[in-house]
Amino acid sequence: MSLLSYIIRRLLLMVLVLIGVSLLVFTVMMLLPPGQRVAAYVTNDRVSPAQMDAMIAKYGLNDPAPVQYFRWVRNLLHGEFGYSITASSPVIDGFVRFFPVTLGLVLFSAPLIILVGIFLGTLGAVRKDTPTDHFTRVFAIVGYSLPTFWLGLLLMMIFYGFAGIFPPGTVSNDVRNIIYGEGYHQYTHLLVLDGILNWRWQVVGDALYRMVLPTLNLVVINSALIMRLMRSSMLESLGQDYMMTARAKGADRKTLFRRHARRNAMLPVITVSGLTFAGLMGGMVITETIFDRKGIGWWMAQAALQLDVAAIMFNVLFLGTIYVVINLIVDLIYAYVDPRVRLS
Amino acid sequence: MGTLTLAETQDLHTNFYTFEGVVRALNGVNVVVQQGETYGLVGESGCGKSVTVRSMMRIVQAPGRIDSGRIVLFLNDQERARGIEIVQRTETYMESIRGSDISMIFQEPGAALNPVLSVLEQVKESYQFHRMEQMIEETLAAMDAERSRRRRGSLRGAGAVIQAALLRKELAATRRFDERVRRIDNELYQLETSSDTRSEERKADLNRSRDHARPRTGIVAVARRIPFLRRYRRRLDATVRAHVVELLRTLGIPNPENIVQRYPHELSGGMAQRIVIAIALACHPTLLIADEPTSNLDVTIQAQIVELIKELKRTIISSVLFITHDLGLVAEVCDRVTVMYAGDVSETATVRELFRNPLHPYAVGLLASVPKAEQAEELAMIPGAVPNLIAPPTGCRFHPRCPRRMDICVREKPDTVEHTPGHWVACHLYTGKDGGHA
């Protein structure tokens, strides 16, 4: 029962934060003059100033802010997100088109990032002050300091520019023809999954091939944080009194590290891993721009450049929601893993 | 006196290599624990009591290291003659001793238990590490008894046959492993006295294979990972669980079936300390080391825990090494006692002798600083504090605080002399080297 009430409490809190996020997004939007906000309703390039004024009046963009806020929220709840110039379609259609590309890469790279981070962090802690440890620490701090876009450009220059392998983009033209050709069903819009379901290995292979560089880029930059955290929390755990008890019991090294230290050390890492997962969605802006993958990050960058208000606001809201939901999931996992949280 | 030594340290030096410098925590400590006694180690905090016992179990934490000295254990009759020197032994050898022959209970019961593992999981490990053979045997016996009661041929019966087969396999592997390890340890023991190059090489060889020895379970290791076959482990777990519950019951823990499912944060301090004691006692060790087991508990709980340890001393354990800074507790619990100061042993005597006739000025000061019921005058105290052990005082480490300091104390570390039979002291007042007063 206590777990249930915990979940309910967390859900209520989540709703509150979401309302806050929507208010924040709305405030940012209100910083723009009505003439630019009207873009969310404009569906073609040729609109005269008179028509513009008419639309501003029609959609009430000069109304008092609270009125506009409630109208906006009502529209959101009805699934009306406006029109996106950069996607040349309503926002929701653009989202359906762009999101699977991002999700595919996130699902592929996030586990790798987390595993690499945990593995290297544990290694560094277990072999503290050895060359292995120094190497992983340098790796982490360099990964932490590299600009994402620069590492991406370097990888492209070396692999694609020089060696001619790992081209940018999501799929090759041949594969695109297969996807949009006869007899191919896009069940999930995730390339790899659809490829497997359609039994077209060429699609799977090409999709994975083109994910290598973006994934490498994301792993180097993002696993550093998890690695550092894992190392320090593992070291802290190793220094605790209960490790002494375990040693005094006659525990061997394997049991000491795996069962006694790592289990405790993983607790903070769970939180950060969840945040990494959520943060990756946002961090895709740079990676997708560089590797020319048309996902929501790429869309966001285009929208920002072209003042595509509807797309920007939708994406910010969406990513905020993702973050809040993942946070909730992480807290639930946490409550499951750490007995101390369960009852408090 | 027919006293037999159980464990002793000889000229033990343990140092901590910290950033600020080398902390010389133990400066040649000699401690002897005899069979059947309760032996006390007293001194102010930071004088090396904990480091001494942690060295004896070789669980000194980095950056600490045993740099020289010997630790000799006389655990069974076969080793009675010479004892086993454990500083040179491998870590795996130590693992087989810790928790089985020597175990330890700690100062802070709250911190000594792993917060994410249940009581059962933590106590269970003691059996898993050291008593696997016995556990499997008991499980098999229980299953045999059950089978004779049940009809043959049923599906559950077939499952039980597979489970029993797997358990037998594991039992055989465990026995083979134990036998192998015993052979290696025996040969190492034989080789211990000789030190020519050939036996040195052989020793290194043996130590290496000791380190890499693992029970070869073959098919069982695979079965352990397969969901359905893994079930045979449940029977085993049930046996171990029964032992844990029984152990907790003998330690006077009410409602042990419930307690084993709890997590440390749900236990009171006294209860947590009982669990820590249970972990240490699971395998009936020969020597129990208690590192200030009561200092962080309420006075009433303190009394209960002390009573429990005394009771256990009478029934289960042969010897207890009791660390405390509470002289009252020493008088109540211990047979013999050693006073330590700043990594040195100052004085060793029976409790009666020490309280009646303390020799070392530090011991004198320590006893004088205990409040007594009929205390009339002001409480005496030793001026100053325990020195920084990165740059310890020269000669006798107590000399800067000593009221009876002589010139020689600054220059020379005093030898330990037997002042009267069984009463040892390390002080220039008694070594016969007279240096005159400063």
Place this chain on the structure above:
Amino acid sequence: METRTDQRQLRPMHPRLREMLFTAKRFLRNPLSVIGLSLIVIFGVIAILAPVLEPPTNRDPYKIPHNGYRIEPSPPSAAHPLGTTQQQYDMLYGLVWGARSAFKIGVLVVAANLLIGIILGALAGYFGGIVDEVIMRIADIFYAIPFLVMAMALVVAIGRGLKAVIIVLIILEWPSYTRVIRSDILVTRGKDFILAARASGASHLRIIFSHILPNAMYSVLILASLNIGTTILTAAALSFLGLGSETGTADWGQIVSLCRNWIVGTPGNRFAYWYTVFIPGFVISLFVLGWNLLGDAVRDVFDPRMRRR
């Protein structure tokens, strides 16, 4: 019984001074922290000496001079020691004056955030209750949106340019400072010496300023030094995306964004334009690395849990 030892114990060095000496010694013995410090010092000197190293030719020194409008970058030469970017902007000039921009962004953003963070954190941590609840829930909301995405949206709303980037980063980074200061203050507030000060009738302001803040300062400094790196990276990312400074501004991210079309060289020489890709990003990395090393070292040195190891 007056002896030498006793005298030494009677007049020890002031504890704070002794701590500082110990800290400095420890800091300088770690090669990584020395590297970090040297990097920052070198960049600092370059930024200060920018008018001497690369005398400005325009009225606005932050405009990179360019020699013609040819699209292809040109390789290093006597006139342009590090080559030029696309459209012939001089790389060296851009990097030297870009160091000034970087310091400007980093210092302004961190200083403003320190101020906001200290005020809000102190309010939330010291008074607790409703004030705390409101401030921290607002911080939660800011946390919920990915940093870069929110920064992009805000830049779009405010308008582009270096100034906008600075304002946006100030708006977005205050929650982390506030959180750290608040939690530090919560820890300190319960300590006995605070209770003693309160019992002796000290005013709230006096307690906050003379007892609580000095104790909370270390973790804030660590956060600040680690944060300068992140701040610079975000600013550069915005510039790279075309949301920061205008083309031709001496700003590192801006210079990197000019190289985007040149990762693939000419058919004969595939690394033909490596300099325009490699150099500006490398400089950003070194700058950020410097701050991160420094922040790490400061943390290791000040963190009481880490320092004695």
